[in-house]
Amino acid sequence: MASKAVKTVAKAVAEYQYPWKEKLAKHKNELSKGVWGYWKLGAWTPLHISGRRRARLRKEVLLAGEDWPYDPERKEMRTKMKGHKCDRIAAERRAKTAKLMEQMPEMLLAYKKRRWEKKMKEEDKNK
Numbered sequence: 496m497a498s499k500a501v502k503t504v505a506k507a508v509a510e511y512q513y514p515w516k517e518k519l520a521k522h523k524n525e526l527s528k529g530v531w532g533y534w535k536l537g538a539w540t541p542l543h544i545s546g547r548r549r550a551r552l553r554k555e556v557l558l559a560g561e562d563w564p565y566d567p568e569r570k571e572m573r574t575k576m577k578g579h580k581c582d583r584i585a586a587e588r589r590a591k592t593a594k595l596m597e598q599m600p601e602m603l604l605a606y607k608k609r610r611w612e613k614k615m616k617e618e619d620k621n622k
Contacts, residue, residue: 515555522552526565 519526522544530549532541542549556563595602 515552515559518552519556522549530565530567 525543526549528542531546532539534540544552553563553565
């Protein structure tokens with residue numbers, strides 16, 4: 496009989512220690528306005544319940560196995576990696592270099608021809 500009384504007292508203390516149902520009913524209207532606050536008549540109004548107390552109430556409700564519908568919607572995660580500019584264009588640079596190296600013998604012949612023509616013009620001027 497004494498153990499039954501202890502269990503009922505422990506149950507009453509546990510329920511009184513975490514009266515999340517009462518708190519949830521009390522702040523239900525405020526929690527539905529947003530997570531951090533809301534706009535009212537063109538001015539930002541923070542919630543009347545602090546973030547610390549809101550987090551504790553949320554934790555108590557979730558530990559009790561109930562649903563917490565007041566969290567904000569989560570955005571879809573990015574699948575595209577950002578990276579750095581040098582990483583993005585390195586392949587393009589290598590491809591461009593390979594293409595230019597194929598054209599290099601023709602470019603060298605054209606350069607030698609221009610230099611030779613310039614040298615001939617200077618010799619003609621000097622005569």
